[in-house]
Amino acid sequence: MQKSFPAIACLVLLAGCAAPRRQTYSQPPPPTPPAWTSGGTEAQAATGATAAADLKWQEFFTDGKLRQVIELALANNRDLRLAALNVEKVQAQYRLRRAAQYPAVSAGASVDAYRMPADMTKDDRAYISESNRIGLQVSSWELDLFGRIRSLKAQALEQYMATEQGRMASQISLVASVASSYLSLAGDRESLRVAQATLNAQKLTYDMVRRTRDLGIKSDLDLSQALSQVQSAEVDVVRYSGQLTLDENALNLLVGASVPAELLPASLGADEALRDVAAGVPSSVLLRRPDILQAEHQLKAAYANIDVARAAFFPRIYLTGSGGFLSGALQQLFSFRALTWEFAPQVTLPIFDAGTRKTNYQIAQVDRDTAVADYEKAIQTAFREVSDSLSQRTRLLERQNAQQALVDTLDQTYRLTEARYKAGIDNYLSVLVAQRSLYSGQQSLVSLRLLRLTNLVTLYKVMGGGA
Template identity: 40%
Template sequence: MTLEITMKPLLLSTALASCLLAGCSMEPTYQRPAMPVPNNYPSSSATTPTAPDVSADMVDQDWRVFFKDPVLQQLIQIALDNNRDLRVAAANMAAARADYGAARVNLFPEIDLQGYAGRQRLPAMSQQPAAGLLGPIQNNRNTATTFNTYQVQAGMTSYELDFFGHQRAIAHESGKLAAASAADYQAARIALIGEVADAYLSLQADRTLLLLAEQTTTGQEQHAQVMQKAYRDGGASEFDMRRSQTQVDSGQVDVQSMEIRVAKDINAMAVLLGQPLPAGYDSPRPWQAPLLVDVPAGLPSSLLDRRPDVIAAEDRLRAANADIGRARAAFFPSIALTGVLGVLSGGLSNLFTAGSGAWTVGASGAMPLFDWGKNRNNLAASKARDTGAVAAYEGTVQEAFREVADALVTRDHIVPALKSQAELVDQSQHVYAISQERFKEGLDNYISTEDAQRSLYGAQQQLVSLELAQAVNQVNLYKALGGGWRQAPAANTAGLAKASSPRPLAATSR
């Protein structure tokens, strides 16, 4: 005969537990700290003091909109798909989300199904419960007894009623830490985009400097050959001849140094991409004005709210605030429910027959009396961590403000510097051309021509360096503004797990 098991006692206790989930909370009311920075960034005469229209100009900039160079776009996409550090950040984010899911389930009763089968012998004149939660008390007064026990039971054990918000505080803290991990991933993603852009710009600039060094050295070698012939013909001194050769040797050293820098740039780029550079990319291409979208002037400091590291710092502050609630709840009683329903029999064949059903429902409570200051110290530690989280949040905001302010100041002053340097290169080219003509006509010695060539070479190098600095500063401003300049209340975490499933791309050697 099949046993009809009624679940009413178990369902009743579970429903009661669920109704009591909306207890009180011991968490302090969260108050966001005021940003310890001015409302606007420092401005100069080159910066428009009026903020642009948010709806028109402060659109959320996808990195493909900001970085217009198609080659750079390809490299960034490869890095997003393959970079190992970004994969680590994605794994950490996934782990934090899983931890949050595990913390949330403690808010609900856990129903377990258990089975037991055993054989037991009790000596005479003894009293002992049989194995299993539902087992009866066995009384043996005259002779030893041997018996079997079989049971199947389902129910919840020690489910804590969250009257004082202990479990909710733990779940809240875990949720905020998961949100902070998602923001950390976003910050790592923006940082990687910026690093690839910086590496790309540095590689292009160093290739241009290498080309300048090779061209200059070629010109110096030609001059040295002229001076050697003039020396053999008695038209130049040994001093001038050897001086021209020193310039050749110096130029060759510059060429080798730039070769080293280019090779290191390629190696660094390969690490960022997570694979060798694509085929054909190792061929030099001329330096040009970087295809980057400029950031509008007059930005408010409130845009710092959208930076992932600022968002992560505030999420950790909220987690610390929730941890205070957990520590406070430890001072109050804890109440746990137990509800078990099952069948029990001394024989396996009778386990599911009529009359073998059994159930138990119970409640237990505990309240700390003497813990020797454990809860008090835990609460003090939670408050101290909250104080540290406030300081960390404010420090992150201040550092973010400094990064944006530095980038804006650099932008204001590097443009006139570039203009002056371009004029210097133009003038140096004319001086060098004139000095060559004067040397050919015998109006000047070779020293003047060498000086003019050296000045032109230095001016050209400085121009490339300033153009690189301007482009890198634009990238830094892009990163400092959190990957764009739209005002947004929170980071967009859609599709953040993309890096956990990288897309392999074909690549060749350098």
């Protein structure tokens, strides 16, 4: 056995000369500017606010009903459940890779009995041969001198961590999607409320015009115009009622169960239903996003795969052995004379493989370069998402405030026009124009409020919040 070690050493030296150099992981620099160029006051819009990545979703969403709906989704959503099961599967695969570092030891016991017939023996006597064996066995344990199994374990660990970050990204996406769907339902209910209030007002106006027409004060034209306003409002009420059903179906699908009626929103509510998040932070905060961490772990796995391909240039050493007791008599099985063992090391090194090992190593390098590109693209995509959300943040608030002022003015104009019409100063056309302008302004205000709240949810999501 001692003569075999120099031969093994020669194989290692020959393989080491042909093996490529080991490569160590280094984090690629982010291919983005160090900060967002908002070009306005967006970066200062949230002075003193908490960074999104440090703000749990329970703290960001202040509406109690919405928090309960999100909790239902986290418990019942099937996509998130599949992501969690995938994490468990990859975790089990990592345990398999880790177990490969250690020898697999098995215990066994056997009894062999053989009878030799009398006509087959020289002395015409039948013989019974018996052997009893008990012991332990180690089957083909690879001695990981060159890090192949350790690299496989590292690769599996990085894949597990990448999958876990993927689950976190799925959770963040689910929280944001549920919140956006919930807000859309609230916005449509708000629009329905405005349309219903407008319809009720139009019916009162129509009744008033009809009575004055019957007295000969107003014309049939005024009555026809008032009726057209009632019918137009009825169309909007039916349209928004139908949209509510679609919104509820979409929300139920995201949640994975029927949302109780008491948890559904009645309206958009106050603008303070969502907390503000800090925007004046460096772009390096994106490196904390789960999807970017997932891409980085996949990059580390690609580096580990290079080490696996590199280890193929070195010999692979397997140890197989067994030991125990072997005896023809059961009563003598555990005596020292019955002790038996076997040790069979094996070393393999391909001499000619038509460039297979070299090609596999090159493929691993290309996979590493691909993972670098995916990592950098994930950062660039995240940077754009944040930049787009920030660019709308303050402008949506300014538009909402301006629209609110416009609605207040239109409401005052409508009331004055209606009073002048009742006094006989203006015709009904002025009232009709004022009503349409007010209704359009109110619906636009609802849409802007919904856009602003949805933008806050998106900004919270793309800046890494939601865990």
